[in-house]
Amino acid sequence: xxxxxxxxxxxxxxxxxxxxxxxxxxxxxxxxxxxxxxxxxxxxxxxxxxxxxxxxxxxxxxxxxxxxxxxxxxxxxxxxxxxxxxxxxxxxxxxxxxxxxxxxxxxxxxxxxxxxxxxxxxxxxxxxxxxxxxxxxxxxxxxxxxxxxxxxxxxxxxxxxxxxxxxxxxxxxxxxxxxxxxxxxxxxxxxxxxx
Amino acid sequence: xxxxxxxxxxxxxxxxxxxxxxxxxxxxxxxxxxxxxxxxxxxxxxxxxxxxxxxxxxxxxxxxxxxxxxxxxxxxxxxxxxxxxxxxxxxxxxxxxxxxxxxxxxxxxxxxxxxxxxxxxxxxxxxxxxxxxxxxxxxxxxxxxxxxxxxxxxxxxxxxxxxxxxxxxxxxxxxxxxxxxxxxxxxxxxxxxxx
DNA sequence: GCCGAAGTGATGCAGGTGCATCGGAAAAGG
DNA sequence: CCTTTTCCGATGCACCTGCATCACTTCGGC
Numbered sequence: 220x221x222x223x224x225x226x227x228x229x230x231x232x233x234x235x236x237x238x239x240x241x242x243x244x245x246x247x248x249x250x251x252x253x254x255x256x257x258x259x260x261x262x263x264x265x266x267x268x269x270x271x272x273x274x275x276x277x278x279x280x281x282x283x284x285x286x287x288x289x290x291x292x293x294x295x296x297x298x299x300x301x302x303x304x305x306x307x308x309x310x311x312x313x314x315x316x317x318x319x320x321x322x323x324x325x326x327x328x329x330x331x332x333x334x335x336x337x338x339x340x341x342x343x344x345x346x347x348x349x350x351x352x353x354x355x356x357x358x359x360x361x362x363x364x365x366x367x368x369x370x371x372x373x374x375x376x377x378x379x380x381x382x383x384x385x386x387x388x389x390x391x392x393x394x395x396x397x398x399x400x401x402x403x404x405x406x407x408x409x410x411x412x413x414x
Numbered sequence: 415x416x417x418x419x420x421x422x423x424x425x426x427x428x429x430x431x432x433x434x435x436x437x438x439x440x441x442x443x444x445x446x447x448x449x450x451x452x453x454x455x456x457x458x459x460x461x462x463x464x465x466x467x468x469x470x471x472x473x474x475x476x477x478x479x480x481x482x483x484x485x486x487x488x489x490x491x492x493x494x495x496x497x498x499x500x501x502x503x504x505x506x507x508x509x510x511x512x513x514x515x516x517x518x519x520x521x522x523x524x525x526x527x528x529x530x531x532x533x534x535x536x537x538x539x540x541x542x543x544x545x546x547x548x549x550x551x552x553x554x555x556x557x558x559x560x561x562x563x564x565x566x567x568x569x570x571x572x573x574x575x576x577x578x579x580x581x582x583x584x585x586x587x588x589x590x591x592x593x594x595x596x597x598x599x600x601x602x603x604x605x606x607x608x609x
Numbered sequence: 610g611c612c613g614a615a616g617t618g619a620t621g622c623a624g625g626t627g628c629a630t631c632g633g634a635a636a637a638g639g
Numbered sequence: 640c641c642t643t644t645t646c647c648g649a650t651g652c653a654c655c656t657g658c659a660t661c662a663c664t665t666c667g668g669c
Contacts, residue, residue, distance in 0.1 A: 224645095224646070224647090243532070244532055245528065245529060245531070245532040245533075246442075246528075247441075247442040248532075250625080250626065250627080251626080251627065251628085252625090252626085252627095255648095260647095260648090261647070261648040261649075262648075262649080263646090263647055263648040263649075264646090264647065264648070266627095266628075266629090267646075267647075271627085271628085272626095272627065272628090326531050326532070329527065329528050329531050330528050330531070332524065332528065332580060332583075332584060333440065333441075333524050333525050333527065333528030333529075334440060334528075335583075335584050336440070336521050336524050336525070336583045336584060337438070337439050337440040337443075337521070338440075342584045342585055345584045345586070346584060346585055346586050349581065349584075349586040350586070353586075368598070371594065371595055371598050374581075374587065374591065374595050375574065375595050375598065375599055377577070377581070378574055378577030378578045378580075378581055378587075378592075378595065379570065379573055379574045379577055380577070381576075381577040381580055381581070382572070382573030382574055382575070382576040382577030382578075382580070383573045383577075385527060385573075385576055385577070385580070386544065386569075386572070386573055386576070388527075388530075388531045389527060389530045389531060389537045389540045389541060389544075390537055390541055391540070391541050391544040391545070391548075392569065392573075396569070397573075399566065400566055400569050400570050400573065403563070403566050403570065404570055407602065419615090419616070419617095445655080445656065445657080446656080446657060446658085447655090447656085447657095450618095455617095455618090456617065456618040456619080457618070457619085458616090458617055458618040458619075459616085459617065459618075461657095461658075461659090462616070462617080466657085466658085467657065467658090610669100611668105611669090612667105612668090612669090613666105613667100613668100614665105614666095614667095615664105615665090615666090615667105616663105616664085616665080616666100617662105617663080617664070617665090618661100618662100618663090618664100619660105619661095619662095619663100620659105620660085620661090620662105621658105621659085621660075621661105622657105622658090622659080622660095623656105623657100623658100624655105624656085624657095625654105625655085625656075625657105626653100626654080626655075626656085627652105627653100627654090627655105628651105628652090628653095629650105629651085629652080629653105630649105630650085630651075630652095631648105631649095631650090631651100632647105632648100632649095632650105633646105633647085633648095633649105634645105634646085634647075634648095635644105635645090635646080635647090636643100636644090636645085636646100637642105637643090637644090637645100638641100638642085638643090638644105639640100639641085639642080639643105
């Protein structure tokens, strides 16, 4: 048999390059040539890994979705002793991508969300990600409080987290202010039925 | 003096075309040629109204910002007799662009937000819009309830509204669900200190 | 009535895009 | 060592992009 190559590894390497470029100049700054150069492979290699550009973008989106999801899970399993309340706080903070080191991820996320509004395949990936997060949030909320409608609370929290990310990215809020808003919301969530 | 033309009117006409195209295929689908064709003017006319493409986009963003702001103001002044609470509810619903007839505006808004993350001039426009909205929300909230921190509540509401818009656009939430979430949040806002 | 300036729109241009193609390099089996 | 099969990477090809150019139309003032 002839030369064998780690396809999955190369795909991830390319996805990483896509994210870097999207962070720097938006999704429309992502061209096959630039991606190949950034990933230190030839353009032909990129085209063999992904039949089309859209396929590449879809994979890259799934890639960062997995990364965020993994971080959330890590936060949850790493602190099983703490209360579900602090766990939810950590998870929400993680999803909001408010920390400076995740600003790049946030920009990439926003670029993909905008593209997803006019690209069904991308929207499909995002939907499954959000559904997963909402499930986790719902579970945590019903464990941590006696809110009457945990699902609605989870939807609220998820939307708030995304809105805060957006507002930080365009410079309307500072990361610290966004964190303060998130904390305040969580506090009200706990107090609303158990004063 | 030679031929005179309504420049401002034509600019608005072009901005309208930009919004239509951005709604259909995202901001990267907005080319000078397509804009000219959609606005029923020649490409030269577009280039005379706006020195560069970015200048055109900035104007278009300001245009839809004004439209949303005008709708919010209209809602507020049209119902002065009602309580500040219902006024805030109407304003928040308006900002969320949840009604079907505003779906196009929402897609355009999202496209611009994503672009603003890598384009300072666009971000500047968005920031001033959000600052204005936040001021209005803060005033309404402090009038309508005795919340200890009206500014934080306003920031929360604004971020929640944007997050809901996003989630509806990518199909994670239905408009009705989003409205339900928004209503629930407003109800909790009133109850939190006056049970 | 016509003159000249303001506004118009077709065309040109250099650069960049995604995708297809094809000669050749690399690795297993004989 | 050589063949053969798989993969690689450079190049080519239409096409489209934003922007600049320039002959032309149009209209107010004399």
